[in-house]
Amino acid sequence: MQLVLSEDQELIAKTAADFAAQQSPVARFRALRDARDPLGFSKPIWKEMAELGWVGIPFPEEVGGAGLGLADLAVVLEALGRALAPEPFLPTVLLAGRALVRGGSEAQRQEWLPGVVAGDRILALAQQEARSRYDLRRVATRAERAGNGWRLRGEKIQVEAAAAADAIVVAARTAGGEGDAAGVSLFLVPKGARGLEIVPQTRIDHRGVALVRLGGVEVGTGDVVGALDAGGDLLEEVVDFATAGLCAEMLGSMSQAFSITLEHLKSRQQFGVPIGSFQALKHRAANCFMEVELARSCVLAATRAVDAGDPEARRLVSLAKARCSDAFVLVTNEGVQMFGGVGMTDEYDIGFYMKRARVAELSFGDAAFHRDRWARLGSY
Amino acid sequence: MSDLETFRRDTRAWLEANGPVSLRGIGNDPLHGVWGGRKWQWTNPAQKAWLERAAERGFTAPTWPREYGGGGLSGEEAKVLAQEMARLRLPQPLIGFGLTMIGPTLLRFGNEEQKREHLTKITRGEIRWCQGYSEPGAGSDLASLQCRAVPDGDDFIVNGTKIWTSYADHADWIFCLVRTKTEGKKQDGITFLLIDMDTPGVSVSPIRLISGSSPFCETHFVDVRVPQRNVVNGVNNGWTVAKALLGHERSMIADAFGGGAGGKRQGLAALARGYLGSEGGALLDPVLRDQIAQNEMDTRAFMLTVQRSRDAAKAGHQPGPESSLFKVYATELNQRRYELLVRLAGPQGLGWEGPGFEAEELERTRDWLRSRANTIEGGTSEVQRNIIAKRVLGLPD
Numbered sequence: 001m002q003l004v005l006s007e008d009q010e011l012i013a014k015t016a017a018d019f020a021a022q023q024s025p026v027a028r029f030r031a032l033r034d035a036r037d038p039l040g041f042s043k044p045i046w047k048e049m050a051e052l053g054w055v056g057i058p059f060p061e062e063v064g065g066a067g068l069g070l071a072d073l074a075v076v077l078e079a080l081g082r083a084l085a086p087e088p089f090l091p092t093v094l095l096a097g098r099a100l101v102r103g104g105s106e107a108q109r110q111e112w113l114p115g116v117v118a119g120d121r122i123l124a125l126a127q128q129e130a131r132s133r134y135d136l137r138r139v140a141t142r143a144e145r146a147g148n149g150w151r152l153r154g155e156k157i158q159v160e161a162a163a164a165a166d167a168i169v170v171a172a173r174t175a176g177g178e179g180d181a182a183g184v185s186l187f188l189v190p191k192g193a194r195g196l197e198i199v200p201q202t203r204i205d206h207r208g209v210a211l212v213r214l215g216g217v218e219v220g221t222g223d224v225v226g227a228l229d230a231g232g233d234l235l236e237e238v239v240d241f242a243t244a245g246l247c248a249e250m251l252g253s254m255s256q257a258f259s260i261t262l263e264h265l266k267s268r269q270q271f272g273v274p275i276g277s278f279q280a281l282k283h284r285a286a287n288c289f290m291e292v293e294l295a296r297s298c299v300l301a302a303t304r305a306v307d308a309g310d311p312e313a314r315r316l317v318s319l320a321k322a323r324c325s326d327a328f329v330l331v332t333n334e335g336v337q338m339f340g341g342v343g344m345t346d347e348y349d350i351g352f353y354m355k356r357a358r359v360a361e362l363s364f365g366d367a368a369f370h371r372d373r374w375a376r377l378g379s380y
Numbered sequence: 381m382s383d384l385e386t387f388r389r390d391t392r393a394w395l396e397a398n399g400p401v402s403l404r405g406i407g408n409d410p411l412h413g414v415w416g417g418r419k420w421q422w423t424n425p426a427q428k429a430w431l432e433r434a435a436e437r438g439f440t441a442p443t444w445p446r447e448y449g450g451g452g453l454s455g456e457e458a459k460v461l462a463q464e465m466a467r468l469r470l471p472q473p474l475i476g477f478g479l480t481m482i483g484p485t486l487l488r489f490g491n492e493e494q495k496r497e498h499l500t501k502i503t504r505g506e507i508r509w510c511q512g513y514s515e516p517g518a519g520s521d522l523a524s525l526q527c528r529a530v531p532d533g534d535d536f537i538v539n540g541t542k543i544w545t546s547y548a549d550h551a552d553w554i555f556c557l558v559r560t561k562t563e564g565k566k567q568d569g570i571t572f573l574l575i576d577m578d579t580p581g582v583s584v585s586p587i588r589l590i591s592g593s594s595p596f597c598e599t600h601f602v603d604v605r606v607p608q609r610n611v612v613n614g615v616n617n618g619w620t621v622a623k624a625l626l627g628h629e630r631s632m633i634a635d636a637f638g639g640g641a642g643g644k645r646q647g648l649a650a651l652a653r654g655y656l657g658s659e660g661g662a663l664l665d666p667v668l669r670d671q672i673a674q675n676e677m678d679t680r681a682f683m684l685t686v687q688r689s690r691d692a693a694k695a696g697h698q699p700g701p702e703s704s705l706f707k708v709y710a711t712e713l714n715q716r717r718y719e720l721l722v723r724l725a726g727p728q729g730l731g732w733e734g735p736g737f738e739a740e741e742l743e744r745t746r747d748w749l750r751s752r753a754n755t756i757e758g759g760t761s762e763v764q765r766n767i768i769a770k771r772v773l774g775l776p777d
Contacts, residue, residue, distance in 0.1 A: 003688035063602035174736050262773055277776045284770035289768055290705040319677050371673035380649040380663050380672070
C-alpha cells in the first residue's frame with residue numbers, strides 16, 4: 001500500500017480542483033441555499049461531473065463505469081469537499097450505487113447503473129431511522145409478505161437526495177426484532193410508488209435531505225437487493241465504502257476551512273499587527289495543521305485498504321472516520337474563533353464549514369462510536 | 381542472482397559464522413547496548429568479540445566510506461544487513477552518539493584531517509562522544525549560548541558550562557557549540573568545536589532526574605586549551621552545523637517514540653486486560669477502554685503519516701510539510717501512552733522501588749517520569765510549534 005497519489009490521481013485531482021474553482025466555488029452552494037433549492041444541488045452540474053467521468057469512477061466497465069477504485073474517486077471528493085459542492089456522490093455513487101454493484105441482480109444493475117453513470121438517474125439509500133443512531137441493524141421499518149412481493153411500512157430520516165431520486169434503496173426488517181443482526185433486507189423502491197411520501201427536511205448543512213415515509217409501499221420479489229435477511233452485512237460493507245468516501249470529502253472541507261483561516265490570521269490586523277503573529281493562535285494553528293495531516297494519512301490508507309479488500313479495511317475506515325470527525329470539528333471550531341465576530345456572520349464562509357463538519361461528524365458514527373468499533377474489531 | 385541477493389547470501393553466511401551464538405535472540409535492547417570508549421567496562425566477552433569482528437567488516441557504520449572504518453554499503457545493502465541481523469536477533473555491535481551524531485556530521489562538514497583522526501576510532505568503539513549544546517542560560521534560546529572560546533596562539537581557551545550533556549561522565553570527547561564572537565547576530569558568533577575531555581580544566585557532574593536516574597550531566601570548562609584545528613566548518617560557522625544536527629536529533633527522537641519499534645512495547649489492551657478484567661472480550665472499564673483505543677488510533681495515524689512521508693520520498697517528491705510534525709507529535713503521543721500505562725496499573729503504578737511491585741511496573745513508572753522530558757529535549761514542543769507556524773504555515777513573526 002503506497003500512501004501517495006499516482007500520476008493519474010494527481011491528474012484527476014488537478015482537473016477536479018480547476019473545476020471546483022471555476023464552476024463550483026462556495027458561492028454556488030450559497031446561492032442554492034439562498035434560493036431554498038428543492039433538490040439542494042444542480043442537475044446540470046451533476047451531468048457535467050458525469051461527463052467528466054467522475055460519477056462512473058468506481059462502477060464496473062460493463063455498466064459504463066471506469067472500473068477504478070475508491071482511492072481514485074477520493075481525490076475528486078476531496079476537491080469537491082473544498083468547495084462544499086453539494087452534488088449527490090454520497091447517496092447515488094457511494095451508497096445506493098455501491099449497494100447495487102455489490103448486491104444487485106444483473107437485471108437491477110443493467111436497469112439502473114448505466115443511467116447513474118451517465119448522470120441521468122439519481123439514487124438514494126434510506127437506512128437511518130429516528131431511533132437507529134449509527135446501528136445499521138437497528139431497523140424498525142418492516143417488510144411483510146404481500147401476494148407475490150412485499151409491503152413496506154416505516155419512516156426513514158435525513159435521506160440524502162430522496163427528493164431527486166429515481167429510486168430509493170430501503171432497508172427494512174424481514175425477520176427478527178428491531179436490533180437483531182440478521183433479518184434486515186434491502187429493497188429498491190422506484191420514485192412515485194404508491195404509499196411513498198417524501199417530506200423535505202432542512203438540515204444545518206442545507207444538503208437536500210428528506211423524511212422517507214413508507215405507508216404500505218408494495219414492491220415485487222425482484223426488487224430485493226442482495227440476499228433476503230442478509231441485508232445488514234451488505235449494508236455494513238456499503239456504509240464502510242461510503243464512510244471512507246465521506247472522509248475524503250471531509251478532508252477537502254477541513255483543508256479549505258484551515259486554509260481560509262490561515263489567510264485570515266495573516267491579513268487581519270489588531271493592536272497594529274497581524275493576529276497570526278500571536279503565539280496563542282500560532283500554536284493552535286500548528287495543532288490544526290497536525291490533525292489535518294494525520295487525517296490525510298488515514299484517508300489515504302482507508303481508501304486504499306477498501307480497494308484492496310484488505311482484512312484490516314474496516315478498522316482503517318473507523319480510524320479515518322474518527323480522525324476526520326475530530327479534526328474537521330476542531331479546525332472549524334478554531335476557524336470560527338479565529339475569524340472572531342465575522343466568523344459568526346452568515347456572510348463569511350467559515351460558518352458553512354463548521355455546520356457541514358457537524359453533519360459529517362454525526363453521519364455513520366462519530367469519533368467515539370468508531371473508537372468503540374476499533375476496540376471491538378481488536379477484540380477488547 | 382542480483383548483486384543484492386549475492387550480498388544477502390554473503391552477509392547471512394558471515395553473520396552465521398561471526399555473530400556470537402550467545403548474543404542471538406537478544407535483539408536491540410537499549411539497556412544492554414555497547415557504547416564503547418576508553419572507560420567502557422566489558423561485562424560480556426561475546427559482546428567484545430562481536431564488536432571487534434563487526435568493526436573489522438565495517439558493520440558498525442555500514443554506510444560510511446570504507447576508508448574511515450565504515451562498510452561502504454549502499455542504503456539498500458544496509459537495509460539487507462539490518463534484516464539479516466534481525467533474522468538472528470543479533471544486537472547492534474555498537475551504539476552511541478559517535479555513530480548517530482558526530483560521525484555523520486564530520487562526514488558532511490569535517491575536513492580530511494578530522495575525518496581521519498576521529499571516524500575510525502568511532503567505528504571501533506575506541507572513543508565515546510557526548511554533545512555539549514545547552515547551557516544553564518541557553519535552553520530553547522540555544523543561540524544565546526555563552527560558553528566562550530578565546531583564541532590564544534594556535535589554540536582556544538574555553539570557559540563556560542554545558543548542561544544536559546548526556547552520558548558526559550562516560551564520554552571521552554565532546555562536540556560543543558562555543559561563542560567566538562559577541563557582537564553582531566548571536567547565531568553568527570558560534571563555533572562548532574571538538575574537545576578531548578581528558579584536557580585539564582574539564583570536569584563533569586551528573587544530574588539526578590525525577591525518575592531517579594542520571595543520564596545527564598553538567599560539564600564545566602575552566603581555562604581549557606583546545607587546538608584551533610578542532611574547529612568544524614570554520615570559526616563562527618557553527619550554527620549551520622548545529623541546525624543540521626538538531627534536525628537529525630529530532631528525527632531520531634521521533635523514530636524512537638513513534639510507536640513502532642521496541643520490544644518493550646506490550647500492547648495496551650493486553651496489559652489492561654490483566655489490571656481491569658474483561659467480560660465477553662470487552663474491557664470492564666469503558667472509559668479506559670476508550671482511552672486505549674484513542675491512543676492506539678493516534679499511534680496508527682502517526683505511523684501512517686511517517687509511512688506517507690517515506691513513500692513520498694521514494695516516489696521522488698520533496699519532503700512534505702508532514703515531516704515537521706514528527707518530533708512534537710511522537711513525543712506527546714509517547715507521554716500520553718505512559719500516562720495511560722500508569723493509570724491502567726492503578727495503585728500498582730505508584731511504586732518507586734522495593735516489595736509489592738512487579739519489576740515491569742516499577743520500570744514503566746520510571747519510564748513515565750522519564751517521558752516527561754520528551755517534549756523538552758531536542759527542542760520543546762513549544763519551539764516545534766513555533767517552527768511549524770513560521771516555516772510551514774507562513775505565519776508572521
